[in-house]
Amino acid sequence: MHKNRTISKILKLKSRKKMELELEVKKASDRVDEESSKLHGLEKDYKETLEVFADKSSEGAMNASNINSYYDFFSRINGKINDQKIIHDQRKSELKSVKNNLVEAHKDKKAFEILNDKAVKKDIREKLSLEQKEADFFAITRRSK
Numbered sequence: 001m002h003k004n005r006t007i008s009k010i011l012k013l014k015s016r017k018k019m020e021l022e023l024e025v026k027k028a029s030d031r032v033d034e035e036s037s038k039l040h041g042l043e044k045d046y047k048e049t050l051e052v053f054a055d056k057s058s059e060g061a062m063n064a065s066n067i068n069s070y071y072d073f074f075s076r077i078n079g080k081i082n083d084q085k086i087i088h089d090q091r092k093s094e095l096k097s098v099k100n101n102l103v104e105a106h107k108d109k110k111a112f113e114i115l116n117d118k119a120v121k122k123d124i125r126e127k128l129s130l131e132q133k134e135a136d137f138f139a140i141t142r143r144s145k
Helices: 002-059 064-143
Strands: none
Touching (some): 002 064
16 A cells, blocks of 8 residues: 555656646747747848849849948848757757657656556455455354354
């Protein structure tokens, strides 16, 4: 019986750990979505500015100063896009790691659930066996009187 209480306590701890990891996965997923959104925003700004640059270039409305400004913008935004890709990849890697931890916690919890079920069934069998032995003893003692 003491063994069952210990297993139950461990099972509760495993359940709590699994729930904590589920929250971590949610937070990590939100961070991936946030970084993805930032990346898409930068890429959108790049494309929109590229279209404006192409339109002005085809109209012939560009001078050296305008071209230099666009060049500076494209250089900066390319750097930001590359940095954002690195951050986004790091967040995806973190999410993958936390998901793997969650899978392991689920397996661990499941193993203790099985162990708990086996221990409970064993206790029930032992209790039933003990009750049967007592019933047999009383039946034998009544017959012998």
